[in-house]
Amino acid sequence: MKISQTISWTDRRPAPTVVSMALATRTDRRPSMTRTLWDSTVGKKTIMAVTGLIMLGYLVAHMVGNLKIFFGPGEFDGYAHWLRTMGEPILHYEWALWIVRVGLVAAVVLHGISAYQLSRRDIRARPAKYVHKRRRASYATRTMRWGGIILALFIVWHILDLTTGTVHTSFEAGHPYQNVIDTFSTWYGNVIYITAVLAMGLHVQHGFWSAAQTLGVGNATRDRVLKTLANALAAVLTLGFVSVPVAVMTGVVS
Amino acid sequence: MPDYAHYATGEPVVDTKAPEGPVAERWDTRRFQAKLVNPANRRKHTVIVVGTGLAGGSAGATLAEQGYHVVQFCFQDSPRRAHSVAAQGGINAAKNYRNDGDSIHRLFYDTVKGGDFRARESNVHRLAQISVEIIDQCVAQGVPFAREYGGLLDNRSFGGVQVSRTFYARGQTGQQLLLGAYQALSRQIATGGVELHARTEMLDLIVVDGKARGIVARDLVTGKIDTYFADAVVLATGGYGNVFYLSTNAMNSNATAIWRAHRRGAYFANPCFTQIHPTCIPRTGDHQSKLTLMSESLRNDGRIWVPKAKGDDRPANLIPEDERDYYLERIYPAFGNLVPRDIASRAAKNVCDEGRGVGPGGQGVYLDFAEAIGRMGRKAVEAKYGNLFDMYQRITDEDPYTVPMRIYPAVHYTMGGLWVDYDLSTTIPGLFAIGEANFSDHGANRLGASALMQGLADGYFVLPSTINDYLARNPHTEKVDAEHPAVAEVVAETEDRINLLLSVDGDRTPDSFHREIGELMWEYCGMARTEDGLRKALARIPEIREEFWRRIKVPGTGEQFNQSLEKANRIVDYLELAELMCLDALHRAESCGGHFRAESQTPDGEAERRDEEFSYAAAWEFTATGGAPVLHKEDLVFEYVHPTQRSYA
Amino acid sequence: MKLTLRVWRQQNPETPGAMATYEVDNISADMSFLEMLDTLNEELTLAGDEPVAFDHDCREGICGACSLVINGDAHGPERTTTCQLHMRSFADGDTIDIEPWRASAFPVIKDLVVDRSSFDRIIQSGGYISAATGTAPDAHATPVPKPDADFAFEHAECIGCGACVAACPNGSAMLFTSAKVNHLNVLPQGAPERETRVLDMVAQMDEEGFGGCTLTGECATACPKGIPLPSIAAMNKEWLRATRKVRR
Helix, strand or coil, X not given: CCCCCCXXXXXXXXXXXXXXXXXXXXXXXXXXXXXXXXXXXXXXHXXXXXXXXXXXXXXXXXXXXXHHHHHXXXXXXXXXXXXXXXXXXXXXXXXXXXXXHHHHHHHHHHHHHHHHHHHHHHHHHCCCCCCCCCCCCCHHHHCHHHHHHHHHHHHHHHHHHHHCCCCCCCCCCCCHHHHHHHHCCCHHHHHHHHHHHHHXXXXXXXXXXXXXXXXXXXXXXXXXXXXXHHHHHHHHHHHHHHHHHHHXXXXXXX | CCCCCCCEECCCCCCCCCCCCCHHHHHHHHHHHCCCCCHHHHCCCEEEEECCCHHHHHHHHHHHHHXXXXXXXXXXXXXXXXXXXXXXXXXXXXXXXXXXXXXXXXXXXXXXXXXXXXXXXXXXXXHHHHHHHHHHHHHHXXXXXXXXXXXXXXXXXXXXXXXXXXXXXXXXXXXXXXXXXXXXXXXXXXXXXXXXXXXXEEEEEEEECCEEEEEEEEECCCCCEEEEECCEEXXXXXXXXXXXXXXXXXXXXXXXXXXXXXXCCCCEECCCCEEXXXXXXXXXXXXXXXXXXXXXXXXXXXXXXXXXXXXXXXXXXXXXXXXXXXXXXXXXXXXXXXXXXXXXXXXXXXXXXXXXXXXXXXCCEEEECHHHHXXXXXXXXXXXXXXXXXXXXXXXXXXXXXXXXEEEEEEEEECCEECCCCCCECCCCCEEECHHHECCCXXXXXXXXXXXXXXXXXXXXXXXXXXHHHHHHCCCCCCCCCXXXXXXXXXXXXXXXXXXXXXXXXXXXXXXXXXXXXXXXXXXXXXXXXXXXXXXXXXHHHHHHHHHHHHEXXXXXXXXXXXXXXXXXHXXXXXXXXXXXXXXXXXXXXXXXXXXXXXXXXXXXXXXXXXXXXCEEEEEECCCCCCCCEEEEEECCCCCCCCCCCCCC | CCEEEEEEECCCCCCCCEEEEEEECCCCCCCEHHHXXXXXXXXXXXXCCCCXXXXXXXXXXXXXXCCCEECXXXXXXXXXXXXXXXXXXXXXXXXXXXXXXXXXXXXXXXXXXXXXXXHHHHHHCCCCCCCCCCCCCCCCCCCCCHHHHHHHHXXXXXXXXXXXXXXXXXXXXXXXXXXXXXXXXXXXXHHHHHHHHXXXXXXXXXXXXXXXXXXXXXXXXXXXXXXXXXXXXXXXXXXXXXXXXXXX
């Protein structure tokens, strides 16, 4: 049903068509839950929150795995091998890993498409800027979009570097320990990686808290707990990930 | 009868619709007598409602719920901004939830007495009866009234009564009630039952064959002047307090709709009955554009005082307790700080006239919360009045938790308005007036928290019952359109007035004229009126009017958004209305309620009514601008509440 | 005090606007911001220029009509409405930038006046409780726990001024919409329409072209009535609940 445009002078601009189902058509069939989620800004944010949390869970596991590098090549490479055999004998070799990969790709794609569509919408909603500029919101909030783009580019490089070895200078399949040390022995490898990890930290700091709000977990009393948790997660992940290139650069790991 | 020159006396008016019989049964009787419109036929009737405040919003929503086609107007950008939104303190209802002896009859009695015996008993009793249903209705709509820990509604006390019957939502009761009505209206806009025209201002009334058939309105954005037709027109356009320039009314509240209706034949009743509210923030300088009210509810806990000595200019906290005069508690021990508004205002004026006023120019008295903070703790005071204290601090830059507030009376409400019968119909058939725009329920003084009650009673319950009768008896089969000669004439007059305003191109701004007429009215037709002063004002107003049409400057054109033009056009009507107010004040040579004639007071300075001569409502008929109007008297009959000198001592 | 004002002037929705510079003198610290603009407009009128158009009405901070972005802040530097902002918040010699609300859902009508009817349409889509006049039970029939009543009131305080949208870098109306959803959804009276209300109001909000929420918190900082940021989370929760519960 369309809510009538009752104010005559707004006729000059195209009237918003209204998707509301108030009153008379209230008993009509409503669209499916998936449709409702995908069509609404709140729904898209929910998709971003859920996919973001999936990726965040993965990051925590990934970071913990990375730290195995401090226990030497044996343990690190062994862990890498286990990732391929996990789920056996129920699952075939590497199946579990592929399931995780497919899930992650789906999460990244949904997160990215939602972010792109929402950003386009946001920019359209505020076409004119204020003449009087002033600093707004926190650094993490303002860097969400750029941070997201940096992370997307980084993921591509990261996979080509350490998963497929396409852009790696001396990649050897099955020897992740050596591959990692080689990557962090180049200046650009460190710069790219550390930049991306910092962007990830900021992204997680606002993203985690933001996801909690979107999923309706946040309220006035829980706000401090959520903010502290977001800061702690961001700090632990950043430190955990950065520790590897720093260890390689300082020779702690070689 | 003394000769007051410029008016003639016509036939008395009688309210033909109020039934006989016991007062408690009259409303039921009238509702049963009224003809009804078949539900299937209602959508064929169009009703125009002008204004979207408590009265207009609730009427529009309810009429649409009944099935009528409603066309509604507001000059604001949204119906939610009507000035009812600013009412602070609360709404009365005879629920007796406090078990403190309240009843419908007591609310009826308090209101008739509070109005200084210048209101109709039938109307006031109906108002008291309906008050109970209003609270039920608002709660069902989700109005978040204050509640106690048990989950039930809280009450507080207001001026002029000794029971706690006022329901409230912190200091924003008007806002919450208005949003309730606005939401009900919004629901009807969504269904198509109400066609809303926002930013559209009524400029004149269309009367065809003696019946109200539509309005002329200007789209404030495009400047287009258009006609709208209906089977009945309801004016819910509020009061005319802005004639005083400085008042607690919103900047754009105006008298144009009711004044234009008056010029087309609707009688205007008791125009001189204006309410001066005792607790407003004093003005700070000539730049002042409006005055801000501090809710009457503050008088529940605040104590009003001035220094005992004249010209004592020590800061409040340095004046010892025994050198303070809590004058309301002293003069009126039974009601203390909660005497009715007219009495509190006049007492404040008296102490200031004695030279005991405080603050700049000695135009203020203290409203002190030190004792309340000591008794209840700062936290409790904050919870009850926090938003009012914040507002006071923002405006004055003083902290009312540590320094007593300074307050002074200001124009707040107009009891007068279009004359209506028991059905709320004006003297033009098909034209109804509801809320503050009519005159019927408050007599010469309105009690606190009664305006919201009356607006909603009229809009939700009274008008939707009584308008049926008119529509059923007047099935307009003949169509009226823009081609009709009577319509073309009104449109032409409106356009001429707008064009004239734009073409004078003088050297004075609209505001300068508004300020001038306002100051004149405050001086001579304000808190205390004298024959001398009123005659001076009556001599001066035509001069200002003449000067206005010679020197007004309105930049821009009529075919655009033009706020100067809106203002100037409203002032045209103030300049005529002011004259009628002064004339009414002059002819009513008695004091009653908000109308205080210095010549008519008791030896101890209280208002003295003269019932044998003035126990009537004065309904004025328009003849010509500056011409002598005709006075029609409606005698007031008191069968239940017998007039006595009001005593709050 | 003496001030330099840079004000957005725009003749009508179709004509592009620009900032214009004016000097005003003899401004008292006790004046409200709008009274300062009144002073400017009196001078402009006498000079034969068109006065600056701006929305205002009650001047008590409750009607929600006034709507100016002052030095980049919606309603200016204090947490209040423009009409309750006083000139004591500024210093002699200051330059003040005054702009209209900016959002594509709030098109400019003239100068500083914008069209906020999109807010009305959001309310029309479901921001009410369907209780036709005369159908109500006794007011005490349904007690409301005090914390719920207070929560409802806190959100019902919204004045619909649009500062939240003006301050939001995305032009999002989430704070406005959530205030009404939370007000009505927490009350027992609002329960029967709880799901449809939030779904329809959010859908209408999107339809009007408001942006999405990125939780920057600018809205709650600008809100003169202090509607808190967690309102948005509370509405999200209602919305998610409704997508699961609504009867299809």
